[in-house]
Amino acid sequence: MPKKYELQVENEYGRLDKFISEQIPDLSRTRVKELVKEKEILVNHKVEKVSYKIQAGDKIEINVPAVKPLDVVPENIPLDIVYEDEVVIVVNKPQGMVVHPAPGHPDHTLVNALLYHTQDLAQSPEGFRPGIVHRIDKDTSGLLMIAKNAKARESLEDQLAHKTNKRIYWAIVHGDFGEENGVIDAPIGRNPYDRKKMAVVENGKKAVTHFKVLKQFKGYSLIECQLETGRTHQIRVHLDYIGHAVAGDPLYGPRKTLKGNGQFLHAKVLGFKHPRTGKWLEFTAEPPKIFQDTLAQLEKASE
Numbered sequence: 448m449p450k451k452y453e454l455q456v457e458n459e460y461g462r463l464d465k466f467i468s469e470q471i472p473d474l475s476r477t478r479v480k481e482l483v484k485e486k487e488i489l490v491n492h493k494v495e496k497v498s499y500k501i502q503a504g505d506k507i508e509i510n511v512p513a514v515k516p517l518d519v520v521p522e523n524i525p526l527d528i529v530y531e532d533e534v535v536i537v538v539n540k541p542q543g544m545v546v547h548p549a550p551g552h553p554d555h556t557l558v559n560a561l562l563y564h565t566q567d568l569a570q571s572p573e574g575f576r577p578g579i580v581h582r583i584d585k586d587t588s589g590l591l592m593i594a595k596n597a598k599a600r601e602s603l604e605d606q607l608a609h610k611t612n613k614r615i616y617w618a619i620v621h622g623d624f625g626e627e628n629g630v631i632d633a634p635i636g637r638n639p640y641d642r643k644k645m646a647v648v649e650n651g652k653k654a655v656t657h658f659k660v661l662k663q664f665k666g667y668s669l670i671e672c673q674l675e676t677g678r679t680h681q682i683r684v685h686l687d688y689i690g691h692a693v694a695g696d697p698l699y700g701p702r703k704t705l706k707g708n709g710q711f712l713h714a715k716v717l718g719f720k721h722p723r724t725g726k727w728l729e730f731t732a733e734p735p736k737i738f739q740d741t742l743a744q745l746e747k748a749s750e
Contacts, residue, residue: 452509460501463490467509468601474511475601482511519548519575524560529590529730534723535603536561536578536593539732542708545585547576552585561593568593569600580604581677586697588735589616589714594722602722607677613718616672616682617661617734619711619741620691621701624668628659631685635678644698645680647688654678656685664745667694667705671715683710694741707737 452471460466464479467488474482480497482488487510490499527539538557545552548559561568561578568578578593580603594600606612636651638644655675662669668691672682683699686692692700696710705711718729733739 449513450511452507452511454507454509456501456503456505456507458503462497463488463495463499463501463507464497466501467507471509473597474509475597477601477604478597482509485512487512519556519558519562519577520554521563522554522559523563524555526557526560526564527732528564529732530728533567534595534599535721536565536595537717537728537730538591538593540583540588540591540714542586542588542735542737546582546591547579549575557591565595567595569596581607583714584680584683584710584712586695586709587616587712587714588738590717590730590732591714592717592719599722603719606719610675611720613716613729614674614677614714615716616674617713617715617738618670618672618682618686619694619705619738619745620668620670620686621694621704622666622668622691623663624660624670624691626660628657629689631656631658631689633685633688635681635684645678645684647684652676652678654681654685656682658686664749667745669742669745682712705741707741711738711741713738 454470464476467479468474468476483497486494489508490505528536529539530537540557545556548554548556558576558579571577571579578595580592580594580600583589583591592603594603632655633647634651635645635654636648638646653676657673657675659671660668661671674681683693683696687699693710693712694700694705695707713734716731718727721728
């Protein structure tokens with residue numbers, strides 16, 4: 448059901464989004480920003496920016512449309528839950544699983560599995576990705592944080608935006624490195640020649656990936672990547688850009704590569720401040736069996 452609110456301001460205050468989220472607990476600052484963008488929030492009968500400074504005497508009208516019906520069906524799919532409490536879940540997503548429904552992938556997603564596991568997931572305006580704060584690609588395995596309510600979603604999204612969380616990946620890549628570590632700072636946007644791909648482009652969004660070489664084999668290397676930003680396909684695009692495509696990557700890698708179930712990329716470490724307590728939480732998940740077996744084979748071939 449849609450909801451309407453009216454707030455009469457008695458004293459000067461700070462930002463519009465902060466004020467509303469504190470007055471109406473059901474609305475996170477992220478949701479307020481979305482409503483402002485959709486012109487569903489008026490200040491003195493006018494649309495204002497989320498940064499508008501509240502003044503004494505302001506009248507705020509808020510219209511919250513009904514959330515689009517969630518047509519995602521809960522499915523009894525096993526989940527590898529690393530951590531769960533009343534506001535957040537950390538899950539180790541298997542390789543081959545899509546995070547949320549999309550054209551071509553209407554079901555059998557992580558969201559379908561989460562909805563079967565719990566009804567406590569933060570709503571999303573689109574309806575098809577409740578609880579989802581960030582994503583990893585279908586054939587990338589590893590750790591994801593899931594929000595169970597609006598406040599948790601806002602906190603986790605703010606940590607992503609301000610780069611205060613921790614995300615470390617392991618990747619098996621093509622080639623040998625002449626350096627032990629490095630930083631790839633190259634903007635990423637849609638590939639102008641292939642809309643299915645991303646690329647390093649001049650007018651793209653800022654993207655920064657830090658990498659460290661953990662081990663080198665014959666023709667391949669095991670590296671650790673730490674994300675500073677979170678662009679679509681960022682690690683895959685950046686590593687291809689410097690000539691070290693992720694092994695097994697069907698989109699950005701060479702045809703002659705390691706046999707597997709897609710790219711050898713795993714979200715190994717995830718750290719963030721707990722949305723309610725502020726305590727730092729950090730989790731580690733070992734790569735899937737095919738990743739570990741491939742490392743053992745590369746080790747043996749390099750002896």
